[in-house]
Amino acid sequence: MTERHDTIVIGGGQAGLVTGYYLKQHDDDFVILDAGDRVGDPWRSRWDSLRVFTPARYSCLPGMDFPGSPDAFPTKDEVADYLETYADRFDLPVELGVRVDRLERTGDGFLVRAGDRRFEADNVVVAMASYQVPTIPAFASELSEDVVQLHSSDYRNPEQLRDGPVLVVGAGNSGAEIALDVADGHETLLSGRDVGHVPFHIDSWVGRHLGVPFVMRVLFHRILTTSTPVGRRVRPTILSQGGLLVRVKPSDIDAAGVERVPRTTGVRDGRPVVGEDNVRDVANVVWCTGFRPEFSWIDLPIFGGEEKPKEPVHRRGLVPDQPGLYFVGLFFQYAMTSGLFTGVSRDANYVVDHLSARTRHQPRPNDTTAVDGVPQQP
Template identity: 60%
Template structure:
């Protein structure tokens, strides 16, 4: 027998089972609430597993943990993307979080009974919904990319895995943020490599000693990014505008690492000439490969509610004013510069879970999911 399965009612649905969704789940479980986490991937952590092969997190392990469970690595270590994926999977198992994998949400809407979440042949009804996803969903590539010669290999960072995907010859990496810098250094080992884009600055500052560097990072990430650069402060709003313009600063790498690797810095790409990328200074680069590290579009078109402006959710620190019961966690600068980082998502998740608990007390829904497991 085929067709839609019987609808299921839950107190709260969390859409997205990455670090943001798991952090929300942890705090909802602490509140004793009924909820389910819907994730499109087949395994918890797959969003990390599918990134490029050599990727390491840009922040040391001490900043990469979710609430209640440390990352099993030295504080100063930069863990691999697979180690992060395995940590997230172990986290969900340790706390018995009700993650339902293989469930890609197609539509979020509302009827007279509350929110309606459609995922394939499944329909869920809920009083509260948390969209626990970042703005980084659909690859963004400039329109003129289509004018590049067909013999040029083009990859977005989300599709790049390793240099084996590239043709012999030069590589232009477009976008000088953390991903672009990391990929440029890797491909420069076997290809002439150019890195295009404005400098984003760098952290940590040049300081001798591992402890001193960690101390600076601790101040920057947990004080400056977490408490000073917020949506409520003038400095935070200025930083947010700068971040939207050309990305955040380098964290694990430094500008001199690019130079030492043989990566040549060039201005921004302004267009295409004779099938080849043209720079703002008029130079045309004869390259065989272009890797676009140019960010993402939000990709929230599946939300069938009047809560989007220019594709982005309209919210106040994750709470949607004109749709009571709808929340966001994991967005860039949700409440502060740290909101999109692993170490910063927990604060937002805790605050949203508190708001959900207040709303849930108004409606009684039988508990259907296991409570938080203990260590």
């Protein structure tokens, strides 16, 4: 049998839950499909010492404050529990253990397949992050079998590592934080270019009350957007190279005794090569080399651009050539904060407003243009 809903939301993380929150405000018929066993599990699977970059006052979704001190930086387990409580409080229709493996057109709507289950809907919101599949260089397979290898998605704590030196490959936020995590008990090398850092300590009074509000609420949220010339100019660079270090400073890396080395370029005799020709005898490698999108299950002609794999073509989450298809949760979907709680909430609200307007065929006030019959805000 085919199950029918007005809207299907694919993904039950913060993007899917906040989309559900706004759909419920519009009294829409919808279901949220998630492959996990428990709401918040992607956060629970991160490394043990992980904390978010924003105080709790900026790490919540609409309708529900984060518990505890608003100035505290929540741990990954606290975020996971918050999301689970959020879904319960607003009675969001999340179906767990449902892994979507195909999305296609059927008539004027969409068909979603998940194993032997079929769902039909007029609208589909893909509420998933851009980066889903861990990436590791092909030459990693040439490392000796006695070298422990972990991607950052599998790293939990230093107890997973062998005695001996650790090479952390990738000097972005994940790499810098994991390097500090292992440096107490291991000789640690951090491989990669200096990506820069925000010019304040986020844990300080100045950081919590001045720095973070300016960066997260003004610079990243209102200036670096696809609506501003500067945002459009820097977006390709940020998408390809990532952002600045937020919590860790170069002085923190130096104080921990972490050795900075050039990028890892290959393997020789079972050991990694950094820079031109420097073989390092390490016992462990942690690959903080990022993730790639995985939308191959979407059987629709919506992909373009020069990225490989290609990402969906959209305008603030609306797919122009596929009326009724939307995205929420993509990195820099509209702004630098699109991957954070504040930004994803704004993106979801925008998408649901348009989705509901399309469903009800009602024009919205102050609209000046339309895409595929859907009113557009200036």
